[in-house]
Amino acid sequence: MADSKQQHLINDYRINSADIDGFDKRYRTHFINSLSGFKSANLVGTISAAGVPNLAIVNSVFHLGAAPPLMGMITRSNSVRRDTAENIKQTGYFTLNHVNRHIYQQAHQTSARYAAEVNEFEAVGLTEEYSETIPAPYVAESAIRIGLKVEEVKPIEINKTEFIIGRIVEITAPKDCVENDGYINVEAAGTICVSSLDAYHQTSRIDRLSYAKPDLPLSSLN
Amino acid sequence: MADSKQQHLINDYRINSADIDGFDKRYRTHFINSLSGFKSANLVGTISAAGVPNLAIVNSVFHLGAAPPLMGMITRSNSVRRDTAENIKQTGYFTLNHVNRHIYQQAHQTSARYAAEVNEFEAVGLTEEYSETIPAPYVAESAIRIGLKVEEVKPIEINKTEFIIGRIVEITAPKDCVENDGYINVEAAGTICVSSLDAYHQTSRIDRLSYAKPDLPLSSLN
Numbered sequence: 001m002a003d004s005k006q007q008h009l010i011n012d013y014r015i016n017s018a019d020i021d022g023f024d025k026r027y028r029t030h031f032i033n034s035l036s037g038f039k040s041a042n043l044v045g046t047i048s049a050a051g052v053p054n055l056a057i058v059n060s061v062f063h064l065g066a067a068p069p070l071m072g073m074i075t076r077s078n079s080v081r082r083d084t085a086e087n088i089k090q091t092g093y094f095t096l097n098h099v100n101r102h103i104y105q106q107a108h109q110t111s112a113r114y115a116a117e118v119n120e121f122e123a124v125g126l127t128e129e130y131s132e133t134i135p136a137p138y139v140a141e142s143a144i145r146i147g148l149k150v151e152e153v154k155p156i157e158i159n160k161t162e163f164i165i166g167r168i169v170e171i172t173a174p175k176d177c178v179e180n181d182g183y184i185n186v187e188a189a190g191t192i193c194v195s196s197l198d199a200y201h202q203t204s205r206i207d208r209l210s211y212a213k214p215d216l217p218l219s220s221l222n
Numbered sequence: 223m224a225d226s227k228q229q230h231l232i233n234d235y236r237i238n239s240a241d242i243d244g245f246d247k248r249y250r251t252h253f254i255n256s257l258s259g260f261k262s263a264n265l266v267g268t269i270s271a272a273g274v275p276n277l278a279i280v281n282s283v284f285h286l287g288a289a290p291p292l293m294g295m296i297t298r299s300n301s302v303r304r305d306t307a308e309n310i311k312q313t314g315y316f317t318l319n320h321v322n323r324h325i326y327q328q329a330h331q332t333s334a335r336y337a338a339e340v341n342e343f344e345a346v347g348l349t350e351e352y353s354e355t356i357p358a359p360y361v362a363e364s365a366i367r368i369g370l371k372v373e374e375v376k377p378i379e380i381n382k383t384e385f386i387i388g389r390i391v392e393i394t395a396p397k398d399c400v401e402n403d404g405y406i407n408v409e410a411a412g413t414i415c416v417s418s419l420d421a422y423h424q425t426s427r428i429d430r431l432s433y434a435k436p437d438l439p440l441s442s443l444n
Contacts, residue, residue, distance in 0.1 A: 011396055011397055011398075012394050012395065012396060012397060013393075013394070013395050013396070013397045013400050014392070014393070014394050015392065015393040015394075015395075016355070016391065016392045017390075017391050017392070020291050020390065020393075023404065025289075026403065026404065027403060027404035028288055028289065028291075028404065029288045029404070030401075030403050030404035030405045030406075031288075031400070031404035031405070031406060032285070032287075032288040032291045032390065033285050033288060034404075034405060034406035034408055035285070035293065035318075035366070035368055035390065035393065035406070036262050036264075036283050036284050036285045036293055036318075037262035037263060037264060037283070037320050037321075037366075037408055037413050037415065038260055038261075038262055038263075038408065038413065038414075038415035038425065039260075039262065039284070039285070040258050040259035040260055040261065041259060041260075042258075042259060059285070060284050060285060060286075061258050061259070062258050062261070062282050062284050062296065063254070063255050063257070063258045063261070063281070063282060063296075064282075064296060064378070064381065064383070065254075065298065065380075065381040065383060066250050066251045066253075066254040066255060067247075067250065067381075068380070068381065069242050069250075069254045070380065070381060071257065071258055072296070074284065074286060074294070076287065096257075096258075098259050099259075101428060104428065104429070104431075105431065105440055108431045108434055108440060109434050109440060110434075111434045112434035112435050112436045112438075113435075113436065114436050115436075118436075123436070133238070144257070144259075146257055151380060152380065154376065154378075154385075156286070156376075156387070158287075158290070158292065158373060158374065158387065159286065159287040159289075159290065159292060161286070161287060163376075163385065165378070165380065168239075168242065168254065168257065169238065169239050170236070170237065170238050170239070171235075171236070171237040171257065172234050172235070172236050172237075173234065173235050173237075174233055174234060174235070175233055175234060175235045176233075178235050178253070179252075181248065181249060181252050182245065182248065182249035182250065182251070182252035182253035182256075183252045183253070183256060183417075183418050183421070184252075184253060184256035184257070184417075184418065185417075186256055186259055186260065186417050187417065187423060191259050191260065192260075192428065193259065193260035193415055193425065195405075195406075195407075195408050195409065196405050196406070198430050198431050198432070198433070198443065199405070199427055199429070199430045200427070200428045200429050200430075200431070201409060201425035201426060201427050201428060202425065202426055202428055203260065203415065203423035203424065203425050203426075204423060204424055204425075204426065205421055205422070205423050206323060206326065206414065206422045206423060206424055207326070207421070207422050208420050208421045208422075209326075209327065209330045209420050209422070210420070211420070212330055212331050212332075212333045212334035213334050213335075214334045214335065214336050214337075214340075214345070216334075218327055218330060218331060221420065
């Protein structure tokens with residue numbers, strides 16, 4: 001890599017804080033949203049106190065811990081509609097439903113600003129499904145569906161967003177996608193991912209690698 | 223979808239809280255880590271107060287906001303080594319470097335529990351690179367590199383992890399991957415993603431979709 005610095009000078013776009021401040025709003029939103037790399041694509045299902053189901057795509061869901069089983073999600077005006085966050089706080093439950101290649105257009109359409117009394121399942125053409133355990137609606141067309149109970153809502157003061165912590169209370173996944181060691185082959189289930197705000201990607205597995213230890217070579221688990 | 227319920231009964235694996243509690247530790251870790259879908263794959267670069275560089279793979283980085291430009295990251299014993307979190311708190315800076323298909327094995331190897339005095343760049347065969355702005359080391363082999371200043375560290379009491387908020391202060395990306403509207407084509411930059419703990423995936427773009435509005439059909443931005 002002796003020449004790496006020189007190559008970078010020629011090929012790279014270098015941006016600092018002042019440059020970011022000078023970007024126009026839309027450019028900045030696309031650019032900054034690209035930086036974390038690939039994001040998960042989930043549909044969050046909720047129901048209002050008045051009984052109106054709500055569905056919204058969210059790209060900010062992440063694993064928070066396995067014991068207890070927790071997932072995190074950031075709400076913000078761009079990605080999670082206010083009525084979703086309101087429903088979560090009022091009812092204490094939500095579902096997460098993996099977006100797959102058959103429903104990515106309907107999933108993206110849920111990001112439109114529908115009026116609060118609109119049922120987005122009906123508006124975009126997806127099917128509500130309910131379990132006996134929680135009140136929030138699932139997406140029948142999604143292969144991997146997770147039911148969560150709200151554990152905590154932490155305010156993030158710096159940009160007036162919220163960090164929602166959910167405890168996983170039920171999961172549905174295709175039997176043939178759950179491998180012997182507990183790994184769920186989300187790729188086989190058709191789950192896709194997102195980059196920035198609006199780009200949808202399918203995946204192809206390169207490898208599964210063994211647990212890393214110092215001074216031991218990795219092996220492939222494929 | 224009239225038959226969806228019946229199909230689910232035959233084809234689906236249905237798990238509840240009691241089932242999760244009964245899983246053995248390793249199975250549970252693989253299973254629960256799979257549930258968020260695809261994750262970003264980043265190498266976090268830090269340096270200790272004593273000057274020892276540290277490099278660790280992290281799958282819990284997410285976009286937090288564009289204005290101000292913020293990224294979030296969850297530290298936990300499994301995914302972010304304690305010395306990474308210590309370095310971040312002591313020096314106030316860290317870098318995020320996208321994992322690409324050429325370096326995923328070295329990236330995975332950084333998850334081994336090396337002693338605190340070991341420089342993981344040297345241990346796994348990646349190249350340190352420094353800017354004039356921040357003290358934390360970048361990974362020269364990574365095409366998209368982000369420098370961050372720590373804004374806040376929030377404790378997550380429920381599972382004794384930490385939520386690190388970083389403000390983006392500099393970015394390097396290949397010129398030909400930054401599109402006219404600010405979208406960074408991370409796929410063209412070779413960035414890959416992760417599922418569960420150990421599976422690495424390359425991507426292929428399905429589509430970019432237009433900004434969604436009620437009652438307007440989506441169009442493709444490809």
